[in-house]
Structure formats: C-alpha cells, structure tokens
Amino acid sequence: MNKIAPWVLFWIAGVSFGQSVRKYSNEFLNIGVDAAAFGMANAVVAQTQDVNSVYWNPAGLVHLEDGQAAAMHASYFANIAQYDYAAFAQPIDTESAWGISVIRFGVDDILNTTQLIDSQGNIDYNRISKFSTADYAFTLSYARKLKIPGFQYGINAKVIRRTIGDFANSWGFGFDLGLQWDRDDWNFGLMVRDITTTYNVWAINEEAFKSIQGAVAGQNQELPESTEITAPKAQFGVSREFDLHNETFLRVSGNLNMQFTKTNDILATDVVSIDPALGAEYNYTDLIFVRAGLGNFQNVTQIDGSRRLGFQPNIGIGFKYKGIQIDYALTDLGDQSAALYSNIFSVKVDFSIFR
Template identity: 75%
Template sequence: MKKTALIAFLLTYSLTYSQAVRKYSNEFMNIGVDAAALGMSNAVVASTNDVNSGYWNPAGLVNLEDGQVALMHASYFANIAQYDYAAYAKPIDDRSAWGISMIRFGVDDIMNTTQLIDGDGNIDYNRISLFSTADYGFTFSYARKLPVPGFQYGVNAKVIRRVIGDFANSWGFGFDFGLQFERDDWHVGLMLRDITTTYNIWNIDEEEYQKIANAIPGENQEPPESTEITLPKAQLGVSKKFEFHNEMSLLAATNLNMRFEQTNDIISTKAVSIDPALGFELGYIDLVFVRAGVGNFQNVLQIDGSEKVNFQPNIGLGFKYKGIQIDYALTDLGDQSAALYSNVFSVKVDLGIFR
C-alpha cells in the first residue's frame, strides 16, 4: 500500500504537473551526497576539497593529490525509496583535475494493478505486474586553478535520465559552475546550479499512460506536456578551520541557498528566496570527526492560519585511517521539519594507498 501511494505521487508529480510545476524538476539532484556533508547540513560549498566536490562545488577538485572514489547509500520513505551515489575523481596536473559521478534515486518492484479488474468486474491476480521508477544523474566535472592566487573554478556537465516503468522516460542536459577563493585560512565558495537551465524531454507511451489515467475513477487525463525546465539556483558559502594546540580542529561553515523565486524559505522576496545553513565539524588528529548542522529553514502555514518556522537539524560521525574514510549522518534529528529522517552512510578511499 505504501508503494502504491508513493508511485501515485511520483506519477502525478513527474508527469501530470511536469509543465505546470517545472521549477521543481529534477529535485532528486538537490538532496545531497556524502554523509560528512549531510551531517553538516550541506554547508560545504566553500570547504569541499575531495572527490565529492564534483557535486558540491567542482572547483574543489583541484585540491586532490591522488585519485579518489566515493560511495553512499541512504533510504527514504520508510525504506521504500533508495538513494545511491558513486564518484571518481583524479588530478590531471598540479593545476587541474577531473571527475565523474552518478546518482540514482528509485523505487523498485512496484505493483501495477491497473489491469487487475477487467471490464466485466472479474479479478485476475495474474494480471498484476511489477515495475520500477528511477531517476539517474550523471555528472562530468572539470576544475582548474586560475592565474590569480587563491582562485579556482570548476564546471559540471550533467546528463539526466528518468524512467517510470514502461509509461514514460526522459533525457535532460544541463551545466553547473563553481568558484572558490582562499585567503588566510578563510574559504569562500559560489555554486551556480543549472546555469543554462536544465531541460528534460519526456517520451510518453500514450497507450500505457492511458491505462493509468483511466484507472483513476471519474477522471480522463490527457498525456502531459513533454518538456520540463529546471531553473537556476545559487549557493554562497564561507568557511574557516581553526587548529588547536591539543591536536583538535574545528571547521565552521555556512551556506546561503538561493532560489530566484518566492518560496517558503525563511527569507523570501519576489526576486530571491534564501535558506541559510550552518555546519560544524570537530576533528581529533585528523582521525575522528563529530559533526552537527542545521538548515532547511521554512515558514510553514499552520491550521490556525499562523506561521511556524521549521528547520532540519543533522548530526554525524566520521573515522579516517590511512586513506579510508567512513562517515555516518542522521538527518532531521528531532523531527523539527516536514522532511523524514534518514540514516546515511558513505565511504571515501584515496587510491594512493594501493600503490
């Protein structure tokens, strides 16, 4: 029943309203990757400097000293939806680097019961079939240091593939641009997502789609528009790492996540809406890490007409030894926001340890 309700939501969201709610297309690409970053509420645009920079800010890839791989897994909607991520990055020379990553967000083994009852009211369970719905994001990254000391930039080329059983599928293409600046241990980062807007072109099997549409009592839906557009977004971040004499360190970072529209974000105007995030990472001898963060501040309308500020607190742990780093994050600690909490695990490996 949970999967049936979820796929009904996914079909309605991804198909029927693809044109009317175009500004929320490809939202699976905004969830985030790397448990270390998620534990800090994603406030890493300025500080990211490893293989995961391909997602957060490709400019950070130039800090790689050797090849790295990263993997992550998380479950959402009571383990119904699975979110997986894999990435690889490597330096080209002392001034440039490249990387590639893949994200999959999907629901598998969904029962298709649209043909369960025939026109005469007869039930035949043999007509139940299984299908999956999945969103894929493939990102190709390039980063390079600028001639100006302290500045570096990065570019992402993204390919989006979305599949909903035999009913519909789409291809999408877009670009990101990232910039980082470092001076006196202060880091500033700017990430511009979907700078050219990202277009998704849907191919809809009208016969299969009408089977679903006609299965909804009292409705006769037409196939939706075949084009989605993802509007640009921006993230501005600042971070600083403090070193202490007892071999401990503290990384403090903040992000301003901006959409160029009016939303429920805590700062919202007709021109831009801003959702701030704040994250901390306490480290000991670069071996053990404890993280915490808060973000996703939203003005939520209550039943009585008043507004309440909801937010999402996160915590995380990390362990690093000889080039292998394992991280864990618990997102939405305390259920202060509408988002569901999730346990996130990730691993990062410096390939130089195998030489």
C-alpha cells in the same frame, strides 16, 4: 512494497505542463551526497576539497593529490525510496582535475493493478505486474586553477535520465558552474546549479498512460506536455578552520542557498528566496570527526493556518585511517522540520594508500 498503480500519477504529474520554468524539477539532485556533508547541514560549498566536490562544488577538485572514490547510501520514506551515489576523481596535473559521478533515486517493486480486472469484470491477480520509477544523474566534472592565486573554477556537465516504468521516460542535459577562493584559513565558494537551465524531454507511452487514467475515475484524459525546464539555483558559502593545537581543529562554515523565486524559505521575496545553513566539524588528529549542523529553515504552514519556523538539525561522526574514511549522519534530529529523518552512510577511499 505495496503500492497500487494510480500512485504513479503523482510521478507523471511531475512531467512539465508546457515550456514554463518550474519551481520543483529534478528535485532529487538537491538532496545532497556524502554523510560528512549531511552532518554539517550541507554547508560545504566553500570547503569541499575531495572527490565529493563533483557534487558540491567542482572547483574543489583541484586540491586532490591522488585519485579518490566515494559511495553513499540512504533510505527515505520508511525505506520505500532508495538513494545511492558513487563518484571517482583524480588530478590531471598540478593545475587541473576531473571527476565523474552517478546518482540514483528510485522506488522499486510498485504493484501495477491497472489490469487487475479484465474486460469481463473478473478479478485476476495474475494480471498484476511490478514496475520501478527511478531518477538518474550522470555527471562529468572538470576543475582548473586560475592564474589569480587562491582562485579556482569547476564545471559540471550532467545527463539526467528519469523513468516511470513503461509509462514514461525522459532525458535531460544541463551544466553547473562552481568557483572557490582560498585565503589563509578562510574559504569562499559559489555554486550555480543548472546555470544554463536544465531541460528534460519526456516520452510518454500513451496507451499505458490512458490505462492508468481509466483505472482512476474522473482523471483528466489529456496527456501532459513533454518538456520541463529546471531554473538555476545558487549557493554561496564561507568556511574557516581554527587550529586548536595538539593536532585538533575546528571548522565552521555557512551557506546561503538561493532560489530565484518565492518559496517558504525563511528569507523570501519575489526575486530570490534564501535558506541559510550552518555547520561545524571537530577534527582530532585527522582521525576522528564530530559534526553538527542546522539547515532547511522554512516557514511551515500548520493545519490551523498558522505558520511556524521549521529547521533541520543534523549530527554526524566520521573515522579515517590510512586513506579510508567512513562517515555517518543522522538528519533532522528531533523531527523539527517537515523533512523525514534518515540514517546516511558513506565511504571515501584515497588511492594513495595503494602506492
């Protein structure tokens, strides 16, 4: 891709300025995983019961009967950014389970033109190099049933690695906590991300950073602070499955995605902002799945200063045969929200097919 080095300033600007809690930090962890979930607008916190629970709600891992693996790929911003995810989980015994996952969101082959002009003022294209900027998250999950029937909990311990070429890199660490309650055909779930707040500590290459500033006239010559803190977020979900007979089912679910600050969400106060999401899945004999969802309800400011309601309609389809499931989702159908649409594919394998 053709990007000049000053573009990376926007990434370095993402490094925290001081110890304050920031609205937007480690945002790549809010994108989501699994095309099946995307097809339902990510309204799956209450119903998740497979390997992808390592992301959506680790409490759901206790429903695993055998080992499972999953992978997903998506492209964003006209294929400039690549988003990849892989996970594995398996039961420990009838009461507990564990899982691991890795997420990468990155932009590769960015042209570094800061050294294009030498000290004599000559342009030398051999001085152009390439670099990548990428965010990684490594998660270890544990789930266990509580002694109260229908209740289970899960914990994520996550390590975050963020790199911006040779200019800067960081390490972060945090925890998530998930709860689920199942009763008859109803499922309830609560997921609190970054429950202890998540800290990222940056190491900045001062010489490389100043070379960027020198390439862009008028930029601040001060280095940004080296610590950023991600504030907690919460998701509450409800889901129910309806038996339509003849081995067909309809699942309806909803999420309330909460941030404890004022945002552009449809329900916003100084204390909490709430973005609802709704999803539905039609299941034919556990073989064919058709999904739809609405989410990302935002008050979008227009060029003329007026505001309109933006929302994100998603659709998806899935096929499952002998423990192998392939899912596809098209997000932001009709370009109704400020988000860009994307085609998302994922695969899930249940290891019971090998036994």
